[in-house]
Amino acid sequence: MYLQTWMGTSTTLDPETPLYHMYRDLAMNEEDREILPRQNIRYDITVIPPAVLAGEYVKTKGHYHPENPAGIGYPELYQVLAGEVHFLLQRKNLSDVVAVAASAGEFVLIPPGYGHVSINSGKELLVMANLVSTQFESEYALYEEMRSGAFYAMEDNRNGWVRNPW
Template sequence: MMLGWDGELPPPAVRTIEEMRPVLAESSCTCSEPLYFMYRDLAKSDADWRWLHAHNLRYDLTVIPPHDLCGEWVKTKGHYHPKNPARVGYPEIYEVLEGKAHYLLQSRDLRDIVMISAHAGDIVIIPPEYGHISINPTRDETLAMANIVSTAFESEYGEYESHHGAAYFELSTGELRKNLRYPDIPPVRLVRPKSGNGDHRILRGPLYSLIGNAEALAFLNNPEHYSSILDILLID
């Protein structure tokens, strides 16, 4: 049983070392075990599932066991989101359920690189126009996280694949090493996890409790109406 989820889960999609090899710091690294597991399109009841789909939303879980991949912490592959019909990029919400996460974000124009360190209970919103990877920066803790995202698009992995990874690699020594396939990238900014404050708060967790709250999750499909809030999420 996973924290935040009761009962059995369906078979997951599994990410292997072969699929991840193009984005690793050491592309020749080997690992016989699956790197992480993705449980997509979940709901605890038929009513919740119908509500999510009626609002073009999906609830997922991702589980990332600890791995040291030839000196680099295990991570997700990394992707961007396309623009919605209003020409604003789709955002996404994550909640850490177990363990610790480092979310490495990079703007499409590569003028901003951000690292958010999050623990169990923290909510992290990926703003429009930022690509992102999720990292498990530990040797002995499994990272479990939930996300809610629009179903109106498919994630774009091409830029991460063509650049052989994100703008930085997080090594198991704690070093953030520049990916030399990116020219002239800025240093990484460290930002605390937040979903806004006061009148500028978008939502509060737990994430699953927001299912059924159309107002709280409306920004995932219509971020153009929330730009004043989304723009301040990465200001620390």
């Protein structure tokens, strides 16, 4: 069991409770449902509630994209539909780690060669849409091995970003 802060109140959270929801391969209408697959593009929605677990803001698991046939990693485009997010972008060797803040209406491009974690850094529900190629599967192993990204986004202002000791 974990102690979770949810909008200022503490509750006990069962470890089986999902921390976020992903809705994959969506379409606005039937025309989009036909066009997107022909272009090898998938449209997804991710919803992350405003919560803090053990002092850390709730986030996605994190993943990398493999290289495409041209030898360049696949990019991913996000749009924040509601709420506030911090994307923690990092290269596999951690030679570059960048935090990008975005709020409703803004777009963030995850460049080739970067893995990413999405963190609900606000006090409201975070809803994001993304476009990504259907030609690969995300790589989660390095994030699992590191037990997350290079840094943890902490609620405590004194600590803020805390380096992952991995």
